Amino acid sequence: MTTQTTTSTAAAAKHDTTPRGAINIPENIGRALATGGGALAVISTFLAWTWTAAFPGNLTVYGYPGGLQVLVLIGGALTTLFGLASYGIKGLGWLTPAGSDSAIKLAALGTFVTAWYTILAISIQLGGLVNLEPGGYIVAVATLVALLGALALPFERPVPEIADPEDTPWEEFLLAGRNSRSLVKACFASGTATPARTIPAYAEILVIVAAMALGLTVFTYGIGTEYDELFVGFLITAGFGFAALAKAGLVGRVSAITGKHRNVTMIGAFVAAAAFPFTQTDDQYATIGVYILIFATVALGLNIVVGLAGLLDLGYVAFLGVGAYTAAMVSGSPSSPFDIHLPFWASAILGAVVAMIFGVIIGAPTLRLRGDYLAIVTLGFGEIFRISVLNMDGTSGPDITNGSNGISSIPNLNIFGFDFGQEHTIAGFTIARFANYFFLMLLITLVVVVVFRRSSDSRIGRAWIAIREDETAALAMGINGFRVKLIAFALGAALAGLAGTVQAHVTYTVTPEQYQFAHVVPPNSAFLLAAVVLGGMGTISGPLVGAALLYLIPAKLQFLGDYQLFAFGMALVILMRFRPEGLIPNRRRQLEFHEEAEAPTVLSKAGA
Amino acid sequence: MTTDTTTKGTTATGETVLDARGVTMRFGGLTAVRNVNLTVNSGEIVGLIGPNGAGKTTFFNCLTGLYIPTEGEVRYKDQVLPPKSFKVTAAGIARTFQNIRLFANMTVLENVLVGRHTRTKEGLWSALLRGPGFHKAEAASRERAMELLEFVGLDAKAEHLARNLPYGEQRKLEIARALASEPGLLLLDEPTAGMNPQETRATEELVFAIRDKGIAVLVIEHDMRFIFNLCDRVAVLVQGEKLVEGDSATVQGDERVVAAYLGEPFEDAPGKEEIAEVEAAEANADAPTDAAPGKENDR
Numbered sequence: 001m002t003t004q005t006t007t008s009t010a011a012a013a014k015h016d017t018t019p020r021g022a023i024n025i026p027e028n029i030g031r032a033l034a035t036g037g038g039a040l041a042v043i044s045t046f047l048a049w050t051w052t053a054a055f056p057g058n059l060t061v062y063g064y065p066g067g068l069q070v071l072v073l074i075g076g077a078l079t080t081l082f083g084l085a086s087y088g089i090k091g092l093g094w095l096t097p098a099g100s101d102s103a104i105k106l107a108a109l110g111t112f113v114t115a116w117y118t119i120l121a122i123s124i125q126l127g128g129l130v131n132l133e134p135g136g137y138i139v140a141v142a143t144l145v146a147l148l149g150a151l152a153l154p155f156e157r158p159v160p161e162i163a164d165p166e167d168t169p170w171e172e173f174l175l176a177g178r179n180s181r182s183l184v185k186a187c188f189a190s191g192t193a194t195p196a197r198t199i200p201a202y203a204e205i206l207v208i209v210a211a212m213a214l215g216l217t218v219f220t221y222g223i224g225t226e227y228d229e230l231f232v233g234f235l236i237t238a239g240f241g242f243a244a245l246a247k248a249g250l251v252g253r254v255s256a257i258t259g260k261h262r263n264v265t266m267i268g269a270f271v272a273a274a275a276f277p278f279t280q281t282d283d284q285y286a287t288i289g290v291y292i293l294i295f296a297t298v299a300l301g302l303n304i305v306v307g308l309a310g311l312l313d314l315g316y317v318a319f320l321g322v323g324a325y326t327a328a329m330v331s332g333s334p335s336s337p338f339d340i341h342l343p344f345w346a347s348a349i350l351g352a353v354v355a356m357i358f359g360v361i362i363g364a365p366t367l368r369l370r371g372d373y374l375a376i377v378t379l380g381f382g383e384i385f386r387i388s389v390l391n392m393d394g395t396s397g398p399d400i401t402n403g404s405n406g407i408s409s410i411p412n413l414n415i416f417g418f419d420f421g422q423e424h425t426i427a428g429f430t431i432a433r434f435a436n437y438f439f440l441m442l443l444i445t446l447v448v449v450v451v452f453r454r455s456s457d458s459r460i461g462r463a464w465i466a467i468r469e470d471e472t473a474a475l476a477m478g479i480n481g482f483r484v485k486l487i488a489f490a491l492g493a494a495l496a497g498l499a500g501t502v503q504a505h506v507t508y509t510v511t512p513e514q515y516q517f518a519h520v521v522p523p524n525s526a527f528l529l530a531a532v533v534l535g536g537m538g539t540i541s542g543p544l545v546g547a548a549l550l551y552l553i554p555a556k557l558q559f560l561g562d563y564q565l566f567a568f569g570m571a572l573v574i575l576m577r578f579r580p581e582g583l584i585p586n587r588r589r590q591l592e593f594h595e596e597a598e599a600p601t602v603l604s605k606a607g608a
Numbered sequence: 609m610t611t612d613t614t615t616k617g618t619t620a621t622g623e624t625v626l627d628a629r630g631v632t633m634r635f636g637g638l639t640a641v642r643n644v645n646l647t648v649n650s651g652e653i654v655g656l657i658g659p660n661g662a663g664k665t666t667f668f669n670c671l672t673g674l675y676i677p678t679e680g681e682v683r684y685k686d687q688v689l690p691p692k693s694f695k696v697t698a699a700g701i702a703r704t705f706q707n708i709r710l711f712a713n714m715t716v717l718e719n720v721l722v723g724r725h726t727r728t729k730e731g732l733w734s735a736l737l738r739g740p741g742f743h744k745a746e747a748a749s750r751e752r753a754m755e756l757l758e759f760v761g762l763d764a765k766a767e768h769l770a771r772n773l774p775y776g777e778q779r780k781l782e783i784a785r786a787l788a789s790e791p792g793l794l795l796l797d798e799p800t801a802g803m804n805p806q807e808t809r810a811t812e813e814l815v816f817a818i819r820d821k822g823i824a825v826l827v828i829e830h831d832m833r834f835i836f837n838l839c840d841r842v843a844v845l846v847q848g849e850k851l852v853e854g855d856s857a858t859v860q861g862d863e864r865v866v867a868a869y870l871g872e873p874f875e876d877a878p879g880k881e882e883i884a885e886v887e888a889a890e891a892n893a894d895a896p897t898d899a900a901p902g903k904e905n906d907r
C-alpha cells in the first residue's frame with residue numbers, strides 16, 4: 001500500500017495542470033490562425049468548389065455562394081466573430097459572456113466538419129478529387145487551419161485519474177477512456193458567465209426580436225432544404241453553431257432576457273411563426289409546417305401530463321384520435337354515420353369535451369396506479385381505442401366509425417365565409433390551403449401554450465409538480481392526489497382533442513391506423529413522448545422544438561431508406577445518454593440529472 | 609389516562625385538540641400499537657418517546673391518516689379523523705417527516721405555497737381565466753408564505769431551491785411548509801435528527817414559538833434532553849403500549865422507563881425478535897397499500 005501511494009502522488013505531482021492547448025502551437029499564433037482561417041473560409045465560399053453543376057446546389061459560381069457553401073460561410077463567419085471577440089474588440093464582448101475560446105473551438109470544428117463533408121461528398125459523388133476547383137482546396141485548408149489554431153487555445157487541464165497497478169488491461173483501457181473523455185470535456189468547457197451589463201428594455205426587446213428572426217430563419221432554411229446533402233450539412237452547422245453559441249454564454253444570456261419579458265417573447269415567437277407561410281412560395285412547405293404544428297401542439301398537451309404531473313401516458317395519441325373522429329363525424333362528411341354539420345367552433349369544443357370525457361373515463365381507474373403500472377395501463381387503453389374504432393364498422397360491431405376505411409372526404413372548414421380550401425391573396429402573398437390551416441393551427445397552439453403557462457404557474461400547477469416530486473409529502477400537505485392527477489389527465493386529453501379537430505380537416509380522412517402507439521409517421525404515442533423527452537420535460541419551447549426536429553429529421557432523411565428508424569433510434573439513445581434533460585431543459589430537471597454539477601442557488605424563471 | 613395534570617411552565621392548557629382513544633393497530637396477527645390513549649390540549653407540547661420498534665411511528669401514522677386504527681378512534685377537535693392523509697391535513701393536523709421530504713426541486717417559497725393548498729380554493733378554471741380573484745388569492749398566499757418564512761428565518765432564501773438549503777434549514781422549511789396549512793396540531797417526527805447542539809437549541813426555540821401561536825405540538829424524538837426541555841407532558845411507548853405519561857420529572861424517575869431504555873430485564877421487555885417482527889410486519893403492511901400513501905421510496 002505504501003509504495004502505491006507514493007507512486008500515485010509522484011505521478012500527480014508530475015502532472016502539470018497549467019493551461020495549455022491540445023496542440024503545441026503558441027496561443028497567440030493559434031488565435032490568429034483560428035480567426036484568419038475562419039475569415040479565409042468565408043472568402044473561399046465565394047469561389048467555385050467544383051466544375052460541374054452535377055453536384056446539387058451549384059457550387060460552380062464565383063461571387064455567389066450556393067447550397068452547402070452558405071453553411072460553411074455561416075460557420076466561418078461565426079468562427080471569425082468569436083475570434084475577433086477573443087481579441088477584445090469592443091461590442092463583441094456582449095456576445096461572449098462566458099468566454100470565447102471554447103466557442104471558437106466549436107465553431108471551427110463545425111465549420112471544418114461541414115466543409116470537409118462537402119468536399120468529400122463532391123469527391124465521392126463525382127468520382128475523385130479531380131472534380132474540385134481551387135476554391136474547394138482553399139476551403140479545406142482554411143477550415144483545417146482554423147481548427148488547428150482553435151485547438152491550440154489553452155484550457156484548464158483536468159487532473160487525470162491515477163491507474164491502480166493491480167488493474168487488469170481492460171480496466172486500464174477504461175481508465176484511459178475516462179481520462180481522455182474528461183480531457184475533451186475540459187477542452188470545450190466554458191467559463192462562468194459574467195453578469196450582463198443592464199441594457200435598456202427596448203434593447204432587450206430588440207434582442208428578443210433578433211433571436212426570433214434568427215429562429216424563424218433557421219427553421220425556414222431547415223424545412224426548405226431541397227436535397228439530402230444540404231439537410232445533413234444544415235444539421236451539422238446548426239448543431240455546432242448552437243453549441244458554440246451556448247458555450248459562449250449567449251444562449252444563457254438571451255434566455256435570461258426572454259425570461260424577463262415572457263409576454264413579449266411569446267408574442268414574438270407567434271409573430272415569427274405566423275410569418276412562416278409568407279416566406280414560402282410553395283404550399284408544400286406549409287404542409288410540413290401544419291403537420292409539425294399539430295404534432296407540437298399535442299406534444300405540449302402531453303407535457304402537462306408527463307412533464308408537470310409526472311404521469312407517464314403511453315396512449316396519449318388516442319385523445320387526438322377522439323378529437324379527430326368527433327370532428328369528422330359532425331363535419332357533414334358523407335361517410336359519417338351522423339348527418340350533422342356543425343360550425344367549426346362547435347365541433348372544436350365538442351371534440352375537446354368528448355376527449356376530456358374519455359380522459360376522465362380512462363383516468364379514473366388508472367390514475368390510482370403509480371409509475372410503470374400507469375404506463376402499461378395507458379398503453380393498453382391507447383390500443384383499445386384504436387382497435388375499437390377499427391371494429392365499429394357495422395360487421396364486427398355497431399356501424400359508427402366506418403372501420404378501417406375511416407371517415408373520409410371531410411369537407412374543408414369555412415369560418416365566416418373564409419374557405420380554408422381556397423387560395424387567398426393577402427398583401428400580395430398567395431396563401432393556399434395548408435397555409436390557411438397553418439394559421440388556424442397556430443391559434444390552437446397559442447391556446448395550448450397559454451393554458452400550459454397559466455396552469456403551471458398556479459395553485460394547481462404547483463400541486464402537479466409537488467405530486468411529481470414526492471407524492472407522499474404532497475398528500476401530507478393536503479393535496480388530493482387523485483383529483484389533481486385526474487385534472488391533469490383530463491386537461492391533457494382535452495387539449496389533444498382540440499388539436500384533433502383541426503387535424504381531421506387537414507388530413508381529409510381519419511383512419512384508425514393514424515393513432516397507433518408506434519408508427520413511422522408522427523404523431524403517435526411513442527413519437528409524442530420522444531418529442532417531450534427530447535425537447536425537455538416541463539417546458540413550453542422544449543416539446544415545440546422536439547416535435548419540429550422529430551418531424552423534420554425522418555422526413556428529410558429519406559435517403560437512409562430502411563435504416564431511417566434505426567439511425568433515428570441511435571440518435572435518441574445517444575442524446576439521452578449525454579443530455580438526459582432534453583434540448584431545452586427545465587432548470588429543475590437539469591438538476592435532477594446532473595447532481596454533481598454546481599446547482600445555481602436561485603431558480604430563474606428562464607428555464608421554466 | 610394517568611393522573612398527569614401537572615404541566616410545567618406556562619399552564620395554557622385549553623380545550624382538547626387531539627384525543628386518541630384506545631388506538632390499536634394490528635398487522636395480521638401482530639399488534640404494533642395496543643390500546644393507546646393520548647390527548648393533546650391546545651397550547652401544549654407533548655412528547656412521545658420509546659425505544660426503537662416501540663410503535664411510535666405506527667401510532668403517528670394512525671394520527672395522520674396513513675393508517676386507519678384497527679380499533680379505537682382518533683378525534684381531532686371532537687371530529688373523528690377522516691381516513692385519507694390529505695383530508696387529515698385539511699382538518700387541521702399537519703406533519704413533518706422523519707427523513708426530510710421537501711419538494712427538492714421547487715423553491716423555498718413554492719414549497720410553502722404548496723403547504724397553502726388546503727387553505728386556498730383556486731381551481732383550474734380560475735388559473736386559466738386569471739380573474740381578479742385569482743391574483744388576489746395568489747398575492748395573499750404569497751404574503752402568508754413569506755410571513756411564515758420570516759417566522760422560521762428563511763425569508764432571505766425564498767427563491768433558493770429547497771435542495772440547496774443546509775440540513776438545519778431544510779428542517780425549518782419543512783416546519784414552515786407544515787405551518788402553511790394553518791394547523792391546530794403540528795406533529796413533528798424527529799425534528800432534531802442529525803442536528804448539532806446549536807441547531808437543536810434553535811429548533812427548541814422554534815417549537816416554543818409555534819406553541820405560543822396557539823398551535824398544539826406532538827413531538828417524537830430520541831434526543832432526551834430536547835424532549836425533557838421542551839415538553840409539558842411526555843408519553844412513553846414501549847412494545848406498543850403506553851407505559852407511562854406525565855411531566856419530565858415523572859417520566860425520568862420512572863424505573864420502568866429506565867429499564868426499557870437501558871435494557872434491564874423486566875417482565876415484558878421487548879425481545880430483539882419481537883422488535884424485528886414488528887418492523888417486518890410494518891414493512892409488509894406498507895407493501896399492499898401501494899396506491900395508498902405510506903410507501904417511503906416512492907417516486
